[in-house]
Amino acid sequence: MQAAIKARVEKKEGSKSSISHRTFQINVANQLVPSELIGDKSNQQALISGWARLVTRLAVVSDEIATQQQQTIPETSYDELVSSPSPELIRRIRQCGSVVIHGTVPQNQVAMSFLILPKALKWLEETKEYIKLNPRVKGFPEDDKQVYEVYWSKPQQEARSHPQMIKTQAALLGIFTAPPQCQVSLTTPLVYADRLRIRTPGDATFALGPHMDGGSIERWEDLSYRKVYEKILQGRWEEFDAWDIENRTNAIQDLYPGPGSTGVFRSWQGWTSLSETGPNEGTLLVYPFIKEHTAYLLMRPLFKPKHERSEFKDDKDFLAPDNWELDFESTNFPGSPPYRNQELNDETHPHLELLRTMVRMPKVYPGDSVWWHSDVIHAVESKHQGKIPASVFYIPAVALTARNAEYIRDQRATFHSGRPAPDFPGGTGESDFVSRGTGDDLLTVEGREGMGLVPFQLTDGLSEGELQVRKAANAILGF
Template identity: 30%
Template sequence: MSSNKTLEQQIIAAKRDLRGRIPDLDARFAEETERLRIEVAAVQSEMRSGHAIVDLDFADIQAGTISDETRQRIRRRGVVVVRNVFDATRVAGWNETLMRYATDNDYLTKQAEKAGLDNYFGGLASGKPQIYGLYWSRPQMEARQSEELADVRSWLNHLWHQPTEGAPEFDPDRECMYADRIRQREPGDASLGLSPHIDGGSVERWLDPSFHQVYRDVLFGEPAAFDPFNAQFRTGTKEIPSPAVCQMFRTYQGWTALTRQGPGDGTLNVVPIARSAPWLILRALLDDVAEDDLCRAKPGRALGLFKEFHDLLMQAYVPIPEVNPGDTVWWHPDVVHGVENEHRGSGYSNVMYIGAAPDCDKNRRFLELLRPAFEAGKSSPDFAPEDYEVDFKNRFELRDLTPLGRKQLGYN
């Protein structure tokens, strides 16, 4: 992307270029729309008869008893709940420790002093959810370096298809640690939702050739051949640097539940359709979208969805099923997700954000930035430099890493 042009000029040039290179744009969009209509109807039907999101038990992953049919359903829906990954008693201790960690270190006062540093979600309709900029607490680090999550992420990573020729895109059995934040949402909160969006790239999905490679079948080849779980070219994308724009390749975003939560509790909603990005990308190239616009996408921000452009996709926007402490939720990086505006439940809705970022060149480069931040107690390099934890008591430190944790952080 050229820095010598304004963003509007870059968008105009990119759209003209893509329209000129894409054969039969209208026909491709019509084809993709029909596929999406089928998936939306299927999600609605599955919600009426049960739930569209795949639900597994960690013990079945460990026992190797997950069927091929279930694996294919995960690849279709792009979202899965893996239950009972951690013992409920252990998780209750983590939740208590996290809340005490924030309170004992006067986090909320310090957060108020640094309000406005993180604007990643600023362009979305509902503002920012109750997310705490904490990265290095003992519960977060113990979960990240746990054998349990290592097993879950390895199993999930193997659902991706590696290139048939050349080197694999990533090592599914080795994780690079990614430090994300936590959510502690109080019951009764009605102000801190997050409207539907996709992370991992906004305007660059149209402007940068690295993303064109990922969606090459949809744009230039045979659309039916597109596979959202095809790993080829995924680790080579170039995102616009910005606080909270992930510099790593994540096979899945995810979180670990610290409390019971479900529909109405101010928690996660998703569009459980793994193949949704092709429709979104083609949608922005149609004639009813202004020449210098990409359906209101903004650089350095989450890629938002809006009713005026994306109503069809939003018809499949559903809440996750009820989860309990120790359950985990995982979603494909192209899956649309958001957070309910209101927490109408009676208890805290708390999670630790922990996704899957397998070993690859891109992720190892990020570890070079992450290790010094960890050692100093500074914010993860992907986020605004709030650096709350530099002087926090009871912060997790280098000496607390297990051999697996050291490996995940690239110390050995």
Template identity: 30%
Template sequence: MSTAEVVAQRSAVLPAPAPATAPALATVPLASMSKPPSALSGPSSTSTTTTTTTTTTTATATVDRIPVPFASSRPKRVRSPGLNRDEKQGRTPKQRQRSFTKTMEPPVLSFYGEKPVPLPSRFGHLKRRLAAGHEPALEASWGRLLAALREEIKHIERGGTDLIPSIDFNDIGNSISVSDFSERVKRYGIGVVRSVVAESDAETWVSETKKYLETKHEFKPPPAQDPTCFDFFWSPCQVRARAHPKVLQAQRFAMSIWDTTDDDRLATRFPICYADRIRIDTNTTSDLNVGNGTNLEDALPPATSSTLIAQVDNGSLERWEVDGYGRSGCYDAIWKGEWEKYNPWDPTGRIHATTDLYNGAGACSMFRMFQGILALTTVEPGMVRLLPSPKLSTAYFLLRPLFSPKTPAPEKRDASAEEWQAYLDPSNWALEKEQTTIIHGAVPGHAQRVTDTWHPHLQLNSSLIAPPTLRPGDYIVWHPDQAYVFDKPPPSLSMLVYTPAAPLTQTNALFLARQRKAFLRGHPGPDFDSTGSGLGSEAPHTGRLDEKDIEAVGGQEGLQAMGLAPWVIDKALVEESKAPTPTEEKENGNGALSQGISNGRAEGKISATEADLAREANIILFPDRFDFWMPSRMGTPSIDNGSKGKEKEIKAEQAA
């Protein structure tokens, strides 16, 4: 039977033709055949996801139509011409672009409201588990902690800005200057390294960055509660600062203050970059037009303007979570009621901690040993304030959710001093028998907040102090558990670059691989836009620096810090692990690091752990480099780049 006869036979049993309003043969444009079904039928009415409007380019030539003989005979719904969804909502083509789904704004009720937000029930179980078996010790330690805090606050009030040590960059090789600086940093958690970048270079970077920002027409405005923090990641000053050899040396010096050992799986001699944002505060007299027209005081709700709120980076709930900092027992001494034994400078419990369990917007997932800011303009005291007590303040805000007052706080802030003293007295506080689900200042996906309402014993109005005046090129660092706040706007243009100090670790190398891709593509840092769609892209922007610019600023070390070049380790410089001598232990305790001595190690020598970490990082970042993982003649993995070629040279020399 021929094809024509088959078609005729099937047509004979088809239903009667539909009315004239529904043609018997449906026609479909050829151009539409290439579209996915969703594009032909429109978005589903039951979909709960946001629909993104896209622009489709179609050819203007005549389109052939093909018959569809077995189309449904049901009358086809014909849409009358009219306004589409965008036109109905009055959206312009500019407004039809994908909305910014990632916001840095914290939940207002949790951080600025009168009462903290209760969390899911599992957090009540979590708090009970932390206290289980240690109840008497915790109650006793809480009393000791409040007494120590009372004296600590008095000490901070007396010392003020003078408590924060400073050291000139040229003196970081002076053992006497380093010893005093390191001791005070470990006591107060804050330090300033002067003249890391020349003032002339800082001025050039500011000028270059102003031009970069003013010519970028599409960018996400800063969040309402922090209108001076902009979501730029690859501006000229940021890229140059991260690769600058003196900045990397200052970071290496700062990280040496920690109580590290050769067995710790981190390498402070290999600082790596973290793509953070840029802080620009523009006064009305400034000529920089970047779009922020509000200040912090205007942005906060009027009912909460009297509440002082400080921030602690590197996670919030993660500090209580088993899968967060609990994985390596970072705060175990505190949970056991022995906060005096807690060492905030021991990195062991932090190397493998997960600081971002909830994929929060802007929540750091890299291990940072210091938060840091490089000043590119003069910063007068008061713009930023910090709490110089890394040990006591951390123990307090961790234990605070386990305790509650027997008598609530006075209703009025201007209540008598006797009323407030009675409220703050240790006898008025007790370990909760039935732990609530509240963890004060902590919610999933956001940084830890410390407030004068929920953490009254910290007395933030008195304990937050301003660092000394920062000149262009100065670098200030503070402990990652330290509370800080930006509150006083400067009188003129202020530009600060977030430049935290992070060591090389296995997890940091994995993060660096993602960050390198973001840099090459011009995308936001991985922690700030995990979807790749929320904050836009700097890729098309003119003036964006590339690998050649990084190499021009920082050479191979600058490229390595960005994951753009492998670490080259000479096997002859690798030392075997050995027990430190008393002299070395003393040097380690003081955090000494000069250009000749590093943790008691001779200049140029590196530990076997550091060499192994460099090898692992090279495998992660450059898996296509054959000689990084190929076993050597001795049966151990090769460490340095080009080792295979060196072995050939050795064999050739031996043969000769």
């Protein structure tokens, strides 16, 4: 049953701060069951043939990933990405959904006291100093912190607003497409204040299994979000474009706000490395074919196996298209409970063969960055087997939309008070910390705009949609 309801979302301690009491209109399909998405006879036929093509393709992709490993993840340099990305590089990024950018912040040397350090290492040293100066800092796990609840240190402010960071984010946002009238600006990255990790060798506490951010059941339940995946739900998954941003700007990703959820559309998740970190050293893993895994995730609840896995000697026979049929009875969306991000494993999503298809990030050095599209399945290695701490600043790339501007307005208030950013656990945060960052630590005008400290410029040459969204954002921010 379709119903339009007015929802008031109160963010809870432990998931989001109490500062954001957002009110918005949600079109929600109450108690949605998978069979409602299966449609009429013609859609059923399209789904059946699309599913057969998809699982055949996934078997090929699994072999390719298992053989090629890190080579499935495109790597580039800051200079290439920003000045002259080849069509082949863009094609590979669009196919994979993730990318490593070497030298995102310069490798040139910066003097610090008597030490000469690359900029990213200087940021790490300053971060450690900030933590030392403020021993009440919170983190996870409490007794051996790996992820710190630090949002407002000077080096984080510098990193988020560094001119090369801004240009990198704009180049990445430019891989998305939007029609001219769409109210989004892909040339205006916002500053999203996230935490940092200093993962010590041997740590096995900060492991995360395969998951997708951006909510779970919302992908089917919120009608705008569902529209993003319309082609897939019509069985025409090959025509699905993960990079078309139009419907994503209105999608509600947090119908059920819980830990890790956000109302912000983070077009790219990302981190900037402050250390040399390679495979098995506590790094990120991704599934490197975004179209295929997204199509599978969306279609999976609509199908069930005719015979269970235990009935076959060979897994290939269990996974074969002729062992699967449309499921008109199920009430379940596998791995998609409300209030959580989408989870996937080898039981719930067997055709992804996640045990052999989640690929570790290639080796990175201080100043390199790693990015993954908001739909990409990702995980964190269960154990850090390296010799030095694997350290990163979490810095995503967030496009300007009206909804994202509302978040920036709320985030600006937390910045001024030193409290945690609105998407994160509340409390006093860094409000009484020594040596906290200020607006003066933002290195660029784009950084100050992205933080909502100055109005967005209404320059010549903007598309109609970009101009409108900048004006709307300035009004939301009180300029």
